[in-house]
Structures are given as structure tokens and as C-alpha cells.
Amino acid sequence: MRENIEDYRQLFLNTVPLMDVRAPVEFDKGAFPAAINRPLMNDDERKQVGTCYKHSGQQAAIDLGNRLVCGDIKEQRIAQWADFARKHPDGYLYCFRGGLRSQIVQQWLAEAGIDYPRVVGGYKAMRRYLIDSLEATLQNCPLYIVAGLTGTGKTEVIHALSNSLDLEGHAHHRGSSFGRHATAQPVQIDFENALAIEALRVREAGHGQLVLEDEGRMVGSCTVPLDLYQTMQTAPLIWLEDSFDNRVGRILGDYVIDMHAEFAMLHPDQPEIAFNAFSEHLSGGLLRIRKRLGGERYQILQTIMQQALDVQQATGDVQAHRGWIEGLLTHYYDPMYAYQRSGKDERVVFRGDQPAVVEFLQQQAIDNQYKA
Missing domain, CATH: 3.40.250.10 (Rhodanese-like domain)
Structure with missing residues (x-):
């Protein structure tokens, strides 16, 4: 035995x-x-x-x-x-x-x-054990935070690195008003356990630093552990850059194409029900930021979104969704990020596009390896 x-x-x-x-x-x-x-x-x-x-x-x-x-x-x-x-x-x-x-x-x-x-x-x-191990990791392992405007591909950078913690992945949420998935988020304890286990594996692999995406305290309904969140607020920032058109295309892929596919998988034999659920998902995301947008701008973007949904349902073409995405970036997300970044500039230690950022962080990981 x-x-x-x-x-x-x-x-x-x-x-x-x-x-x-x-x-x-x-x-x-x-x-x-x-x-x-x-x-x-x-x-x-x-x-x-x-x-x-x-x-x-x-x-x-x-x-x-x-x-x-x-x-x-x-x-x-x-x-x-x-x-x-x-x-x-x-x-x-x-x-x-x-x-x-x-x-x-x-x-x-x-x-x-x-x-x-x-x-x-x-x-x-x-x-x-998991609570204590995460605390020990934070005490002995410096952090780098990948920041940048919405749609620059911060999560893609996280996935490209072997020494990262995927907060959004473990929370099953993309961290924005439109960040919900078709299926539910984990409960808080499951989220914390998954994070601690991933950190344990990063350390076991010999990495002497962790890379995370810049997030607020809440990722949907999941709360980033307080010690981790507080450490993130003083960690060096890596600023990820990309063109406006690329950002729009990435958001189109994440929030429209991929999300419609998620609802279609939930209702494989009921395409109309799947599309209606997807439509409600997008409309609900916009509604959640109505007050911040202002009534007039909300109405404009809501009209563009509905027209795009009508075209998508009739023809399968998703390109009309670019209109409301461009409006959100221009009038909501970019100004919000500019305001938030105003107090963080002194923490930025590197700026670049995705290949440059990944290369920089991989080199930092090599320089900071340790024997577990």
C-alpha cells in the first residue's frame, strides 16, 4: 500500500x-x-x-x-x-x-x-500551504507588469512567457466591461488556488521573477489577493504598444468572433438562441458603462452595435462591429488609460511592440534565473 x-x-x-x-x-x-x-x-x-x-x-x-x-x-x-x-x-x-x-x-x-x-x-x-507559498513567492520573486492600451495584446505577451501568471485566464474573464465569457467564472477560492499553483510551478522551473498583466483589484467577480495586488502597484511596468487598427482588429477577434463562437458551442443545435445570447452579451457590456459614456454617446454606439449585429446575423460579416469598437477606444478606453497612466510613467522601464516586449522579458527571465 x-x-x-x-x-x-x-x-x-x-x-x-x-x-x-x-x-x-x-x-x-x-x-x-x-x-x-x-x-x-x-x-x-x-x-x-x-x-x-x-x-x-x-x-x-x-x-x-x-x-x-x-x-x-x-x-x-x-x-x-x-x-x-x-x-x-x-x-x-x-x-x-x-x-x-x-x-x-x-x-x-x-x-x-x-x-x-x-x-x-x-x-x-x-x-x-498554497496561501503561504504564494506569500513566499511574492517576498522572494520580483514582478514585472505588462501594461498598455486596450487591445494591444497584453494577454498574448503573458501567454508567450514561461514565467507569467495569467490572472485573466484563471479568473475566466478578460477584465473589462465586455470581459465576461459564455460560461461562469470560478469561485474566489478556486481562483486563488489556481494562481498559487501556477506561481509554484514557475518557481519550480527556476524562474526568479514573475510577469503579470496590469489589472485592477477585481477581474470580473474574482478579487486579486491583496498582497499580490499591492505588490503589483509598485512593480516596474513594461509598456506594450500597437497601432490603432491592430487594436481594433484584436478586440474584434476577442469580443465578437471568439465570443460568438463560445455561445455557439453552448447551443450547437440552436444557432438563433446562441446569437441572441451573444447579442445580449455585447449589449450588456455597453450598458454597464452607459453612465461613463454619457447618454448621447451611449445611444450612438448602441445604434452602431445593433446595426452591426443585424448585418452579422444576416450575412455573417463582422466588419461593421469595427464602428462601435473604434468609438469605445477613442472616447472611453484610451482617455481612461491616459488618466490612469499619468501617475505611473516613472515606473515604466521599457516600451515597445509585442516582439520587442516579449524579447525584453525573456532576457530578463534568463538574467534572473535561480535554482529552485
């Missing part, structure tokens, strides 16, 4: 399969990227056992749990755990603290002829 494990670092670095035996409500509040929920108790059973524990103590709670999870229910859950164990012979199981629930699952699996190890300390210890 493989030993129970307490080496959380290797679990995360190697994306080891994890069987989370907590209740679904616990799992939904936060888990790890490699974890699959196979609960010992469902939410109602957990609630009953918790109430019993509070009023009558541990043994009474254990007895109640055995009465609630017995017979066919017990056999079904053991079958689910056994299936996971067979599919993931290199995996581990865990509960909240690595205590009673995971030990019961281990015992029942063993009685079924399957020895399967658990994570010592459980979810709570793994979560604490």
Missing part, C-alpha cells in the same frame, strides 16, 4: 489526481484543479451529522452517519470511490482536515479490497 502523503508541493506540481470526499456544498465553495468530488455524505446528511455532533458528541454523530450511509447508498458510494481508485491508481483522497471522513472512506475501500492513501491534513492543510 502506498503511504499517506504530506508533501503538498509534489501533489500540486505533478497535478496528482485527488478525490475530495467532502460534501458537495464544501467542494463548491473551493477545491483544487485536480480534484473530483466523490462525497462520503451529501449535503443533507452532512447537516444532520453536524447537528448531532454539536448536541450529542462525536460517537453519536458517527452512529448517525452509519445509519444514514448504509445499504445500497453505502454500496453506491464505495463503487464510485473504487472506480476513481482504479482510474487514478496514483491519486489520493482527502476530507476537510484529513481526519474521520477520509479515514472512513479508506476503511470502507480497504474492506472492498482496495488500499488507497489519503492526504494528511486534508483540504485545510493544502489550502494553507
Whole structure:
């Protein structure tokens, strides 16, 4: 039998399969990227056992749990755990603290002829490890921040580097009024866990610095961890430049072509429903900045957008969307960035187009390598 494990670092670095035996409500509040929920108790059973524990103590709670999870229910859950164990012979199981629930699952699996190890300390210890590891990274690893006007391709720079953290990718949001995707964002804890794991892997690869995209504290509904955000506010800036036409084309690709494709994938056999959802998505993005645009300019851009949507639906041509994108850049995003940059100029250490910025940051990474 493989030993129970307490080496959380290797679990995360190697994306080891994890069987989370907590209740679904616990799992939904936060888990790890490699974890699959196979609960010992469902939410109602957990609630009953918790109430019993509070009023009558541990043994009474254990007895109640055995009465609630017995017979066919017990056999079904053991079958689910056994299936996971067979599919993931290199995996581990865990509960909240690595205590009673995971030990019961281990015992029942063993009685079924399957020895399967658990994570010592459980979810709570793994979560604490990730929080501490991100804090340690920030203390020992300098940051570079890629900044620039909307549409210059900052995310493309992040993806081109092996020592970057993709805030928008982990938040599943592009960080603007139009930044939502067709599917939901992760919960806050899942976002934080994914960031910490990526930072751990960057450090393990021997990098002595991290590169992030310039973001506000909120990326959609996800909040950048406070220590990380505060460090970003004083880090050197790399200013990315590109032409106005290229920026319009990139936004057209991201917010129109790619987003329509996302909704089409959600509704593969219902193109009209997919297009209506996509249209509502664009209209909602514009509506969210109506006050900042002003009523008259909002109406102008909303009319251009609707005309572009009509043309797209009728012919498939998306080029008419350039009109409202150009208007947003000229009258909203560029002035906003100019205002925000006014207090950051002294932090800019390099300016250039995408190839130049990537080359500069890659050279900085080489110069700042360390042995993990």
C-alpha cells in the first residue's frame, strides 16, 4: 500500500489526481484543479451529522452517519470511490482536515479490497500551504507588469512567457466591461488556488521573477489577493504598444468572433438562441458603462452595435462591429488609460511592440534565473 502523503508541493506540481470526499456544498465553495468530488455524505446528511455532533458528541454523530450511509447508498458510494481508485491508481483522497471522513472512506475501500492513501491534513492543510507559498513567492520573486492600451495584446505577451501568471485566464474573464465569457467564472477560492499553483510551478522551473498583466483589484467577480495586488502597484511596468487598427482588429477577434463562437458551442443545435445570447452579451457590456459614456454617446454606439449585429446575423460579416469598437477606444478606453497612466510613467522601464516586449522579458527571465 502506498503511504499517506504530506508533501503538498509534489501533489500540486505533478497535478496528482485527488478525490475530495467532502460534501458537495464544501467542494463548491473551493477545491483544487485536480480534484473530483466523490462525497462520503451529501449535503443533507452532512447537516444532520453536524447537528448531532454539536448536541450529542462525536460517537453519536458517527452512529448517525452509519445509519444514514448504509445499504445500497453505502454500496453506491464505495463503487464510485473504487472506480476513481482504479482510474487514478496514483491519486489520493482527502476530507476537510484529513481526519474521520477520509479515514472512513479508506476503511470502507480497504474492506472492498482496495488500499488507497489519503492526504494528511486534508483540504485545510493544502489550502494553507498554497496561501503561504504564494506569500513566499511574492517576498522572494520580483514582478514585472505588462501594461498598455486596450487591445494591444497584453494577454498574448503573458501567454508567450514561461514565467507569467495569467490572472485573466484563471479568473475566466478578460477584465473589462465586455470581459465576461459564455460560461461562469470560478469561485474566489478556486481562483486563488489556481494562481498559487501556477506561481509554484514557475518557481519550480527556476524562474526568479514573475510577469503579470496590469489589472485592477477585481477581474470580473474574482478579487486579486491583496498582497499580490499591492505588490503589483509598485512593480516596474513594461509598456506594450500597437497601432490603432491592430487594436481594433484584436478586440474584434476577442469580443465578437471568439465570443460568438463560445455561445455557439453552448447551443450547437440552436444557432438563433446562441446569437441572441451573444447579442445580449455585447449589449450588456455597453450598458454597464452607459453612465461613463454619457447618454448621447451611449445611444450612438448602441445604434452602431445593433446595426452591426443585424448585418452579422444576416450575412455573417463582422466588419461593421469595427464602428462601435473604434468609438469605445477613442472616447472611453484610451482617455481612461491616459488618466490612469499619468501617475505611473516613472515606473515604466521599457516600451515597445509585442516582439520587442516579449524579447525584453525573456532576457530578463534568463538574467534572473535561480535554482529552485
